Amino acid sequence: MNAEGRTRLDQMPEWHALAKHREEFGQTHLRRLFADDPGRAERYSVRVGDLYLDYSKHLVTDETLRLLQQLAESAGVFRLRDAMFEGEKINITEDRAVLHTALRTPESATVRVDGENVMPKVHQVLIKMSTFATKVREGHWRGHTGKRIKNVVNIGIGGSDLGPAMAYEALRPYTAREMDFRFVSNVDGADLHEAVRDLDPAETLFIVASKTFTTIETITNAKAARAWLLEGLGGEESAVAAHFVAVSTNAEKVAEFGINTDNMFEFWDWVGGRYSYDSAIGLSLMVAIGPQCFGDMLAGFHLVDEHFRTASPEANAPLLLGLLGVWYGNFHDAQSHAVLPYSHYLSRFTAYLQQLDMESNGKSTEREGRPVNWQTGPVVWGTPGTNGQHAYYQLLHQGTKMIPADLIGFVEPVAELGALRDQHDLLMANLFAQGQALAFGKSEEEVRAEGVSEAQVPHRTFPGNRPTTTILATELSPSVLGQLIALYEHKVFVQGAIWNIDSFDQWGVELGKALAKRLEPALTEGAEVAGLDRSTATLVERYRELRGR
């Protein structure tokens, strides 16, 4: 037992029951599971809003699901879920509430943090964002020289970049096509250079997005962008006001940077960076898609929040996805999880999920401070199908590693594709075929029956039994995107709750930041860094030598 009186995960009877069940499950093949249970595909599916999830191609039986659900109950997943929605400070290491769900809750609701109902201020900011976005979109917000804004450059990193950048790509058909949107994150000057080199500063608006407004990459890029703007507009400081707005929780730092806090869009410390793109961090996205679509997206998020909060465990989609991940990560030694969207518009989706999942659950300390005794978050990776099929899917099909995967596809191709819509069936046939091949494989007998020479048979055999979830949605609309993201947010939540880690802090990113800060003067001015290890010192010397310093 730990300090809170919770039995440690690996000492829970449900944990042991699952380990035993895993042994008994052995190599039971999906072919067998489907043969024994004709109703499996229908039963192992769940509908949430516009999403249809097929989880029948998983190495589970009713017993597996029952045991996993019992584990969730004993691990306190539902208690922690309710505590999150009620604004309790479940981010214990930072002593903060975790209320991204409030960002998409209707105004009439009451959500309290430290006794204060936060709903009025959430909606005030949304109104301020809408007014601003509409002004820019309609050409009423003018640049310093009176020109209409044609380009919006979001400067931010991590949660202040990945969300809006991902959603902008996902919702391209809904964006103001006459405008250009760019996202700058990397402190490598090449990122900003390539983003602005063909832009007219007089027509360019920078949105500096940073929760803390202290992140070195963002501040460095924002300063460089300001210099670029001033150079382009004749050096008048007063030009900055019409071309720079900020999104932050830190008004003081925004003012210190030189952005008028009237042009600041606020959010709060109870919104984690990687959970923030439906806050003011989504301002660039709102300018791109307009307040109406942004609102539709929030409604999509809210729909899945309500599902997660109220659906029974058997029909609770985020819970199921979270539990399946626990089954593979903790009882099948799976180390990674592939997310494979069959949509070109979801090109940044997996990158976004990497932060969401790996920064949330890449932890090895229990909430009360003890090292965990079990595996936690997986490596999340993937790229859009069908490209991956011609690259790394080989390993998925015939490699030695078990890699559970999500296959995500849409029924309706995007309207503006016109005649190219005809290619959609082929795209989707590939998605379905991959799930089928991964699950059922191709036996030696089937290979032989094709007349393949005996020597070739082992090479051409597909073992199958590789689990996938298929997520089928109607179309990639703003609402559906919100539904999908909320689904993954809550999946990650479920897993963190089971592993008893704080999914809402990110101390693991701090050491590298501090060391970089100490090292920079050594690279630039040759300053001595006390106590530097020999490997790093030699690398720094080599770097300086080659740079001629």
Ligand SMILES: O=P(O)(O)OC[C@H]1O[C@H](O)[C@H](O)[C@@H](O)[C@@H]1O
């Ligand atoms: O929004 P900011 O305060 O600039 O932070 C940007 C990002 O940097 C940090 O290092 C964290 O790892 C991320 O969680 C965060 O999203």
